[in-house]
Amino acid sequence: MKGINATHYDRIPTYPSRAKKQENVVNSIIETPKRSCHKFALDSDYGIIAFHELLPKAIEWPFDYGFIPQTLAPDGDPSTSS
Numbered sequence: 001m002k003g004i005n006a007t008h009y010d011r012i013p014t015y016p017s018r019a020k021k022q023e024n025v026v027n028s029i030i031e032t033p034k035r036s037c038h039k040f041a042l043d044s045d046y047g048i049i050a051f052h053e054l055l056p057k058a059i060e061w062p063f064d065y066g067f068i069p070q071t072l073a074p075d076g077d078p079s080t081s082s
Helices: 018-022
Strands: 029-032 038-043 048-054 065-072 078-081
Touching: none
Parallel strands: none
Antiparallel strands: 029 038, 029 065, 038 048, 065 078
C-alpha cells in the first residue's frame, strides 16, 4: 500500500511566505509535544503521525520534537526541530 499520503506533509512549504523567509520564520511539524510520555513519528508511507513507543515511566519529552518540511538531515530523514 505504498504511496498513500493522507495529509500531504510533502506539500507543506519550508517557509510560510516570502516575507516570513526574510524574517527567518519556518513551518514545522511537531510529532511529539513537550511533556509527552508517548513518542510519535511520521509514517511517510501513509502521511500520518503515528504512535511509535511509550517512554519509560516518569520520563517525558523536554521540548517539542518534529521536523521542518522540505528539508533533509544528512542521514536522509526530515530535519528535526525543537
